[in-house]
Amino acid sequence: MSALLARVDAAIVDLDGTLVDTLGDFAEALGRMLADLQLPAIDTASIERMVGKGSEHLLRSVLKHVLAGADQAPGATDLEAQAERLYPQAWERYQHHYLAVNGQFARVYPGAAEGLAALRAAGLRLACLTNKPTDFAVPLLRAKGLLENFEHVFGGDAFARKKPDPLPLLQTCEALGSAPARTLMIGDSSNDAQAARAAGCPVVLVGYGYNHGRPVREVDADGYVDDLSELRR
Numbered sequence: 001m002s003a004l005l006a007r008v009d010a011a012i013v014d015l016d017g018t019l020v021d022t023l024g025d026f027a028e029a030l031g032r033m034l035a036d037l038q039l040p041a042i043d044t045a046s047i048e049r050m051v052g053k054g055s056e057h058l059l060r061s062v063l064k065h066v067l068a069g070a071d072q073a074p075g076a077t078d079l080e081a082q083a084e085r086l087y088p089q090a091w092e093r094y095q096h097h098y099l100a101v102n103g104q105f106a107r108v109y110p111g112a113a114e115g116l117a118a119l120r121a122a123g124l125r126l127a128c129l130t131n132k133p134t135d136f137a138v139p140l141l142r143a144k145g146l147l148e149n150f151e152h153v154f155g156g157d158a159f160a161r162k163k164p165d166p167l168p169l170l171q172t173c174e175a176l177g178s179a180p181a182r183t184l185m186i187g188d189s190s191n192d193a194q195a196a197r198a199a200g201c202p203v204v205l206v207g208y209g210y211n212h213g214r215p216v217r218e219v220d221a222d223g224y225v226d227d228l229s230e231l232r233r
Contacts, residue, residue, distance in 0.1 A: 017209030024105030115228025
């Protein structure tokens with residue numbers, strides 16, 4: 001790991017599943033939203049498999065999941081249409097509840113703060129890049145005492161496309177003033193790895209987090225760590 005870190009000037013760090021375990025926040029906000037819409041509840045394990053591609057994707061996935069499991073479930077075409085009809089109201093209620101609970105049911109992963117401190121001490125410039133909306137990401141980082149580590153925080157609404165598209169990484173590299181080949185992506189899932197590979201960034205993945213129900217070591221990456229405190233020169 002030290003050899004890899006010696007070749008980079010900056011790092012881009014994912015948020016959910018990498019720095020903070022936010023599954024509790026997702027479950028609480030989604031549960032309240034579904035209750036508002038008088039829809040069936042969803043189990044936490046199912047939510048975990050849906051996390052990682054942005055709040056919009058998460059919400060649509062949850063709606064289709066609960067509708068498919070309801071009595072007299074609609075067919076696939078009708079299911080998609082029904083989910084889209086419910087989406088505007090679901091999004092409004094989800095935003096309301098997520099902002100209310102943001103960080104209350106979340107925890108910083110062991111070693112995350114120490115890992116960020118080590119990267120900064122090594123002289124790396126840091127940015128947080130997440131598919132979570134910026135208005136959710138910044139208060140969460142602040143509440144967990146992590147915000148001061150980053151020169152920039154970019155949410156899923158900051159750019160025209162989200163990870164796994166490489167665009168957010170390339171534009172974050174521009175903001176950091178670092179070349180992609182010398183900017184390390186640190187994440188927890190195939191989304192982060194695919195975006196990094198397409199952008200030309202080296203990538204390290206954590207062994208915990210949310211990888212759509214798949215073992216993270218099946219994902220092509222330049223390294224894996226079980227704790228971010230392992231990221232030392």
